[in-house]
Amino acid sequence: MYVAEAKKDPAQPSDRTPYEIGAVYRAHAQTVARWAYRLGGPAIDIEDVVQEVFLTAHRLLPEFRGEAKITTWLFRITQNQVRHQRRKLRFRQFLSGTATDVIGQTASTKPTPIEVLEQRQANATIYRVLDGMSDKYRTAFILFEIEQVSGEEIATLMGQKVSTIWVWLHRARAHFAAGLEKLERAEASRAESPSTAPTPKKPNDPTPSASS
Amino acid sequence: MNPRTHTSLPSSRSADAAEPLVPLRDLVREGRIDPTSVEARAAALIQRIPKPPPLASSAYLRIEDEILQRTTPQVPRMLWLRRLGWGAAALSTVTASFLLGLSMRPARIETRDTAPLAASRSLELHEVRLPRDSQARLSVGTGDQLTVEGPGTLSLQGMQVTFRQGRLRVDSGNQPLLITIGSRRVTVGARSSASLSAHVGELVLVAAYVGSVTIGEPATDGSLQTFTVPAGSSWTAAPVADPRSAAVGTPAHESPQMAPQRAAVRAQRGNATVPNKTSVHAAVSGALTAPQPTLTTAPSRLLAESQLLGRALQRLHRERDARGALSVLDEYATQYADGTLRAEASAARVDALLQLDRRSEALQILDGASFSNLARGGELRLLRGELRAHAGRCREAVADFDAALRGDARSDGPLTERALYGVATCRLQLGERGMARDALRKYLSLYPTGRFADAAREALGQL
Known part of the structure; x- marks a missing residue:
């Protein structure tokens, strides 16, 4: 030890x-x-x-x-x-x-074991919604809700007053909720009427037609 | 865990409120929001996202190399400046060695484990023995950092550092650091970085990243011959065919024609007073008066192989040019189809392909190769298991994961973590729920806050 x-x-x-x-x-x-x-x-x-x-x-x-x-x-x-x-x-x-295509958290030099499909999808969904938010709300939301950092520490990290951080977090949560609802509606309507357009290939796809 | 500010207020859509919030996960756990609400769905998503993976060891060291390379002033190549530096070092060595002895502190060790540490104190070490897939970092003396990768053995006796097995990364402080490896003595210059590999007590490879590395080895007449491996080059021990040729390892960077000139230079310098502490330089003063016959022969095939492979590794790890590395490896494969270092070349090719995310090609190589003679053979086998699992070949993957675990029964390092989790997920894929449950429980007992802990708990909850 x-x-x-x-x-x-x-x-x-x-x-x-x-x-x-x-x-x-x-x-x-x-x-x-x-x-x-x-x-x-x-x-x-x-x-x-x-x-x-x-x-x-x-x-x-x-x-x-x-x-x-x-x-x-x-x-x-x-x-x-x-x-x-x-x-x-x-x-x-x-x-x-x-379109943005999230291929997962794999570092290019280190493949991971079988990724749980729900983890990947959850990750993709969350960051898709976060991408629609402003930087300051996005950062505050990630630190508070995902990283579980306290409001006071977020204030120190971001160089703001604590009261400002709480205001940002309230707004961030509201924006995230709205963004998530919008994404869910869009996915629901896509599921009801599937598009005939081809889905974009994932980057770095090892299949011959996409070889680098 | 940092202290949180909790209130009894539910989450609010009042966007201008400055009241402290309660995290969504806590609200859901406490049943304080409607489970059908969008906030509840957001909390469920947040709970499922994976933990951030730590930087891989290879990436950590590569980035560190890059940063030190770009931020350390380059050593000037002019010979007269080097001589001036050597002369100054020689004159100051006696004083420096005295001060070094006074300032020698007990070695401190840091662990790479991401799990929180239970206690902290300084230790005075005499020997470090590491199992496979483990790593230890030691601070020795004044500013010297040693990173040992297992399986490895390093011993520390006062100022004497002896390395017997494994891979040793050295980042020296303000003084040169002398390391004994079998019959050879390696001096890592001040403010230098190098990587040394040893096998069954003998030095097999030196890669110099920053500064200089000098290797001293006994000649047949009992004297000590030295040569320098400059930054950006590597040296590999020649195969032992003739005892005389084994005593001399020609530097990778140097052509044979240069050797007589360097020997003459050393003979001139030998007239200067050289203190005993810097024993490598002291031995030079009377030893090399004429070039040894083996120094003037053509480079050995192994030397040429290692030079080519070294170029590929430099492209891959230092220049981050995976495609460039592959083209050099293609050259190696053409010239040395049955080369001594073909296993190392294959491993480098796997690394390059993975950098380009060409996993299926990497797996093809791993499927057909054996890496058991490589220090990182265990890691490569584990990697093969992961790639096989990713390709849906779970039955074969389980065999690789089990082999990785058997070969490392007492380790709780990151490779074992991956292997355990790999077994669990493959067993699940194969429908072997009982064995999957056992593997998940074992994983969580060893890695309760590990990288895959959340996913493991969720999977266990569903079984």
Whole structure:
């Protein structure tokens, strides 16, 4: 059994030693990956986001004065990177003319065991609805309802007052409910009158006609 | 779990309310909302979504490489600057070794397990032994980080680090770090990163990522010969055919014609005073006065193979160019159809195909290959099980998962987690409910907050 020595901030060895990007990475990489996954959804390249977050953090590290916790600072960078990636994804979809097709949470280098079908569908549905929301409501909703972060912590992470966060969460919940109802109605009407148009092929489909 | 702010108010559609909310899951659990409402349906969806997977070890290390590579100043290639650096290092080594001895702290270990840790304290280690599919990270001395992947054995005696088996990733601090592996002594330079592989007590592979790595090995005359593996290149031990040739491992990056020149350079430097602590450099001072015959012969076939494979791995892991890696691997397959490293090349091809999400092709390779002689053979077998399960070949997949579990009976690492869950889902697919139930229960007993815990509980509830 191996145990670790607990530290308040493992990335900073002492008060006098400045942060070093390698130590920051080792201490917070998994947390950033988790945020990227949650904020970005299944279509995001998590590894890409994590790498960009820490490269950006390295560039901005000299300006980090420690007024906020380093996790808060990293969260803001992660948020921006995810926003940037999602924008790129939407632009690519716009150019290619295909609908969003969520292929699941598999990291490209690591296939998972048999995914429970309901998990994939639930994931796809939730993020489809979330994609229709503004960034701030979307982030607040994900952190509160999915990640189970308290309102006060969300306020710290997002740099807002707690009362503002509650207002956002109320609105986010209302928007999510409306979006979910709309999606359910659309799927119900599609089920009643199936379309004759071909369904878009999943990206990275290994079948010969879609080989890369 | 962080403290939550709970109130007795139900969820509200009043969009401007600033009252604290109760999470939807809690409202449903407490029966405080209409189960047919859209909020209840939203809560049901949220409860079903999977937990975020942790970054895979390979991705974690690859990204770390990339970040350190891009953020560490490059070592200048000019020879005169290197000589100046060596001279300064030699003069300061005595002082540095004294200070290093004073500042040596007990090794601290971090575990990679995502489960919460029960306790924390510093340990003074003498030996680390890891089973398969496990990993330990140690902080040794001042700023040195060692990451051991099992099955592996590493021992620490004061300043002496001895590595016997497995894969060792080294990120050195401000001082060079000396590691003994069998008859060879590897010095990882200051602020350098490298990966070392050992098998039955002998060094088999060195990959230098950042900075420099020097390998010293005994020559037939009892002296110590050294050569450097610079960043971005790799070195593989030559097969032991002739005891004399086994004493010399030609650096992967260096052509034989360069060797006499480097030997002459070392002889010149040998006149400088070299303190005893840096024993590798000290041995150089009187040893290499003329090139050894084996250094001037043509590169061995194994060396050429390893150079080509090294290029493919660099494309794959450092440049993230899976297609480029595949074209280099095609070149390898053409030139070395029966090569010594063909198993490693096949494994690299599988990794490249998976990066491109070409799973069926990856499975074709895994179906036809045996990786039992590779350190990551267990992982590849598990991977084959997962791909087979994904392709609907559950009966075959179960055999792979069972083999992975048998080979690692006491481990509770991430590979065992995947294998257990794989068994459970395959048994379900095959209609073997009793065995599926047993597997799910075993999984939940070992990984109550694991990656597949929610899905496992839900599946168990339905059985």
